[in-house]
Amino acid sequence: MVRSSRSNDWGFPRWRGYEAERQATRVRLCDRHGCEAPGDRPAPKSPNNPDRWYFCETHAAEYNRNWNYFEGLDEEEAKRREASEQRTADGYANASHYAWGGSGDGTRSRDEMRALEVLGLEVDADFEAVRSAWRRLAKSSHPDVRPGDKEAAVRFQAIQAAYEVLRVAEERRQWKPA
Incomplete structure (x- = not known):
């Protein structure tokens, strides 16, 4: 007798997503102490370091509030870099219609x-x-x-x-x- 390797949920409606496991999905929590929200926003722990914090949206915004991308650059270089990034950030400019492409919390x-x-x-x-x-x-x-x-x-x-x-x-x- 041949054993089938099929699961019992292969028909419609499909009870789990494609490539899904049978076990419960593991959700990474926010790295902020005491926060129980999912931590799905990576943030660098320090410059030039591959290690990342994983925050919820609220704590990621708090973490990045005072971050200056152009720190250490002279004014001319900062303006040049900002102009080049504005030119190539068309996807974010289009997404501002959906209220998440703007600065800060997106509003x-x-x-x-x-x-x-x-x-x-x-x-x-x-x-x-x-x-x-x-x-x-x-x-x-x-x-x-x-x-x-x-x-x-x-x-x-x-x-x-x-x-x-x-x-x-x-x-x-x-x-x-x-």
């Missing part, structure tokens, strides 16, 4: 972060705070209020541009398909 782009900085707001400011800061700053540096003041005119233009960037981003978020 704001680099331009939005700069605009918030111009308005003097925190990164988690809502649009009502943006609108009130824009009105307050625009009133204080409007060319009609300060005629002949060139610095106020430049500051007013920067405030207007920052508000426009944040307004367009807010509209895009509101009309984003679910």
